[in-house]
Amino acid sequence: MSRSRRIAPRIRALIAAVAAIAAVSLISSCADHPLAPSSDQTSIADSLGIYVVVSYYPDSIKNPPLPPDTNSVGSRGISATVVASPSVGAFSEAAAPSYTVSPIAFAPEAAATVNKGVNCEDCVMFNVPLGFNFKFFGNTYSKINISSNGIVGFGSDMSDGCCAGAVIPLNDGSSRNNLIAVAWTDLAPSSGIKYETRGTIPNRRWVLQYNANESANVGGVSMQLILYEGSNDIVMYTTSLYAAGRTHLLTQGIEDATGTEAYFVSGRVHSAFRLTNDGVKFSPPVTNYAPVVTPPPNISVTTAPPSVGGDTRIALTLHLTGACAATVNPGVPTVIDDADGVTTTGARNDGLPLDAAYPKGVTTITWTATDAGGLTTTATQTVTVTDGESPSVTAPSNISARTDVGALTATVVVGEATAADNCPNVTISTSRSDNLPLSATFSIGVTTIQWIATDASGNTNSANQKITVVGNAPPVVT
Template identity: 35%
Template sequence: MPTPDGTVRVQVHPIEVIYTAAQKDSIAAAGAADAGSLSRMVPIEPVMNVVGAPASAAASATVCGGGAGAFVGYTKSHLESFAPEAAPSVAPYPVPDDGWIRDSEVPLGFSFNFQGQTYDKVNVSSNGLLLFGAIPATGGDGYPSAGFIASVLNPNNIIALAWTDWQPNMVADPLRWETRGTAPNRKFIIQFNNVPEYNSGNRLGAISPLAGRLTAQVVLSEGSNDITIYTNEMSTNPRGLHTVTQGIENTAGTVANYDSVFNSVLNIQQARVKIMFILQNEAVRFSQISTRDAENPTITAPGDVTAGNDPGLASAVVVTGSPAANDNCVEVTVTSTRSDGKAIDAPYPIGVTTITLTATDAAGNSASASQTVTVVDIDPPVWDPTVSSVRQANATSPTGANVTLDNLVVKDNVAVTSVSCVPESGSFFPVGNSDALCTASDAAGKSSSKLFMVIVVNAHDQIGALIERVEGLNLPDGTAEPIVNQLLTAYDQTADGSSACKKVSDFMTMVQKKNSNILSGDVTYLLSEGSRILSVMGCPPAPTSVRPTVRGTTP
């Protein structure tokens, strides 16, 4: 046990009863007689030694309703590692022989739960006892004779670190305590330091060699409410009359917890209750039985769901079903979280959404399961109704023209990924009517096709269209008539290549001659049309020099 250091001496006002030596021996003899059987008093030689009593298994009990439940008792464990705390620093004086240091002078420094009740102070008996609550009226002498536990006789509600007749007033610095650490993990440590057993031969400064000794600590732990007794040395005179009790007892005196020692003479394991034994470098801990519900609930997710999108939308309203959750306690709460962060009843987007379902009970235990919702895009792309299915282009050669299929407007609930045509847009189409099939596709592989009629206009029809254009220009009669007459002749003679070629060339020459009465933009257009028609008919190109116009330009 660590040696006291950094002493802080505190004067206390103990309760003390003074006995004569004869009275003390009488009390001890009466205590021995109370043992009830010689097995508690023998062997006289040798005394019993601790051989390592088996540790108790951790006990637990489920209490529903959240957190720790009602107090149900203690479990005991025999610690293999002997690691007492450093010596406490508070040294009370005077320390009585038979009596108490009252709890008003021994604060724990924190709230400590003992036997289901909460305390913040403790009474200390000079005879190896800690008592919570009021000292019994009959206990002014600090109970110098070890008693049985459990027993309804006083004292009750005690921690007996080594209950017998000790004589702390015979040595300097026999008792210390201290609260150390920080919340919520503080410890209260009380230490009996080299305290001699009562012996009629003891004198201050001259202890009888027959007297036993006690150096031991009790450590009370905040939060866990563990009680740990470290015994560096505990012995009594084997030929004396002082039995020892070590353990804890409840308020009613009906339940006690204690370790045991092996009696090598009787070849039995005996409880450390009102018997003779010695201890050395030994530790025992009493821990409250866990009453927290530590069992996780169970949860089963509904089956995965696959659904098509709602018409025209990139999502679907899906009924996901309800999970099945159970717990050893009745109360269990289920929460649902979507991987996209949206509300559970919000529409689900095309693709895979994972729902994490978590069941949590009142004690905070939880379990999770997952469900997937897959929304499949079942809508093909839709061709815009404004897209004309007839495409017309003027031939640019005697056999046809390259035609671009543009303005292909297609809509999709998600996105159109491609539009392709057969023949491809920009391909060569022959004069006359041809078909082109265009197909739009989306990311889901859905597709929709539209059939187009591609009309490549021949030279004859191009001349007819050009006549209508000239007539629509509202040119003066002296300008329009000679120009239109050339085109009319070419229109009628289209089948006769050379004649038609000459008349189209004459049309272009006439446009150049009359350009003073024609807007320059119209002149350029008319000459361009005539040049293309010549190419379609396979004619040689016509002269394109144009005299400057004096009429102006088209807006």
């Protein structure tokens, strides 16, 4: 090999190093750039802390020579991990995936029109407010940086917007990490980048409209990025996307702050591709929280009274009894969950159906809510049924008797009273008006026996029986 051939690679490396140094050092305010922001953008920067930095890059850095295979996705390649479908890929050094990637229907919102983004080449607008907190790869941000070359990102990890779509993930020590590549290539945005915050708490959205030509004026991009509050979903709607092949490759996907984890659709990293009416969503894992179940209020009722054709007065006149239970509608619980698909069941501790009559006493209903992920929560409700119905009692018939022979009192068999109640365990007691035991003889005159029926709940009822005793005089013979 000749000496000149051995020196040539060193010269090329030295030129590249000098060019890189030039790219880093040639950073100015956007006002120095021939495509500086308009005056209304400058006023926005003054009031909100937004500022724009322009970087000047030699064409050797912006569009470096590429190997023959321009459709490759870089040295790391696309992981075999299929996240949502065979067309979706990811590369991750994390133990568990931070995002799932799924194709969605093309359904963009109305284009953002409120705020203007960068309109200069190879520049970044910093500290653009989102209007809400957004979590990206586990970190929370309220501001975002917008590059003119089809990428947005968070914090100082994305402070360089150059240029053609790079490989992701790429941990090369650059300031092009922690990013969302919507259409990463060398673009000339002119005034086609606009953004705004829409919606109300807690469902606000940050919408970025990206319309730009490729710097070579061959291809271009028209797309919309939406960041969602709460769910932290990232949605990209691409109306059209095309770059001019070998020197202007494209990247579309997301990358973390360390350059070790990235998610993308296969074939959309550092490669030449076209998109038309395309939709893709990047969703962080959703923590499944157990549902919150609030039972209906506890219920206290009395047993159902007797009735005949719905008339309780007739039933009481006929000494009918009701049930030792009550018909109760327990209601339904209120369930709150972080996702749809919650089922709710109720179980009584007596094993009977919820719509069966509830017996006297306390019945506990356990309400169980189960979400789609299998997490369950229980809450209890009590139904207390008290017996408010008095028993019915029928005294024996009244009795008239004469005194025993040679005595001033009469021995009388008074009989037995009968009692009925809606609940079991009714007892009968007696009380004589002369305060003597029931088995004692009865004196001449009228003695009243009060028959008292008492049920297990302490409800009472009574009925009277009269014992009339007259003297037993000898017959008179005339």
